[in-house]
Amino acid sequence: MSHADIVETLGALALFQGLAADSVAALAAASRLHSLQRGERVVHEGEPCRGLFAVRKGGVRLFRIAPDGKEQILHRVGPGRTFAEAALLTMSCYPAHAEATETPTEVLEIGGDVFLRMFEEDRRLARGMVASLSSWLHRMVERVEELSVLSAGARLARYLLDLPAAGEDGRATVELPVPKKELAAYLGITPETLSRLLRKWQDRELVESTRRTVVILDFDTLMTLAED
């Protein structure tokens, strides 16, 4: 993977919009590419911050582990998105675990020292940071609401409806980006509950579910379910 490739990847990130070309080049020079397999860790919670990360390919899930061992997924980060920006600037340690959800996954690690220096010097970067953090904040607010107020079924329905769908005339096919086990963790439910929900909906002819795809048959009813 060439320097030019890295420059291109970085330049496409929302975080670095408006940055001068040589600034991006400087960041690229301070970046390292990690190739990961599903399950490999990017960072561990509590680890000292070395830099921030941008996903190039595959996906990364951010999660925490509760005292009793259960893990809660905070978010899944896809290609073209960054994470750990906030930790780098205001904390000394990463606040959550991060690991690849697919094979292969490619992650760019952007050196914290260069980034921090540039943050001081370039106003554009400050703008990008604010935009990026706001976006994260907004997503977390959504999650708080979902997890506390909505039922398991409503959360699943929302999730399915938010997924990019293919197909027409009332038969939208959505591809699950992760195995169902992991989807359940993201939704804050057990795999069993997820399975039962899909089965129940299939019996009511709202959806058709196979291993990795879900076909939405009855859009309207599903939208009702999404509202609890």
Next chain:
Amino acid sequence: MSHADIVETLGALALFQGLAADSVAALAAASRLHSLQRGERVVHEGEPCRGLFAVRKGGVRLFRIAPDGKEQILHRVGPGRTFAEAALLTMSCYPAHAEATETPTEVLEIGGDVFLRMFEEDRRLARGMVASLSSWLHRMVERVEELSVLSAGARLARYLLDLPAAGEDGRATVELPVPKKELAAYLGITPETLSRLLRKWQDRELVESTRRTVVILDFDTLMTLAED
């Protein structure tokens, strides 16, 4: 309330640390003080952003209302803290409701136009924004974890242990900042469940609960409960 008072209030905010005196004065000139009673709204969800807010006295709760009418409290904002910074910069509308939790509550509204202009000009403000947003993000991440992974009892125990306590030799007295009804909403449980939990713990001689205060008798057991 004098201009000097407003300047002093603004200068003490984390968001404006490091700002030049005349910048703070300019912000103060663009600020208006609202005096509110418990239950009065500061902003409504979906309303166009006019400015950001700083709490001077009392408290404000930020919350959303689910399709079925239930409300989830995102956070309670106390004196010396700001809210709606993120909305102002990156969105056109407020993403949640805000209302006073106490009588009297005093809130400073800082004009969005002046703030935005200053954000462009003053690097210090960008720094403050990033710090502030990071702090919000971190709190929301904590909430996601708590709401999804922890039981009602664990959430309550955590909350009590995090509260500033007075008193010695194994008898820590904590003052509830809000009525129990509201505390329950914040914890994502019903008032009935809250009441039952406290009663059960009182029977086990872990705490003593009165209207607005809780005395923690058995610190260790409570910490165990806080871990589910």
Next chain:
DNA sequence: CGTCATATTGATGGGCATCAATATATGTGG
């Protein structure tokens, strides 16, 4: 002192987790 919000307590039920067993994919080496 009466009125209203807040708080407690009880009875009941449902949603979802847990435990356990089986089925179906996925991948590996012979």
Next chain:
DNA sequence: CCACATATATTGATGCCCATCAATATGACG
């Protein structure tokens, strides 16, 4: 290419946590 091992997914039985509905008690405040 198939048999085996492992991870993922389904399905059932059971139970608990917590919400809901309902009634009463208690405090706050004019």
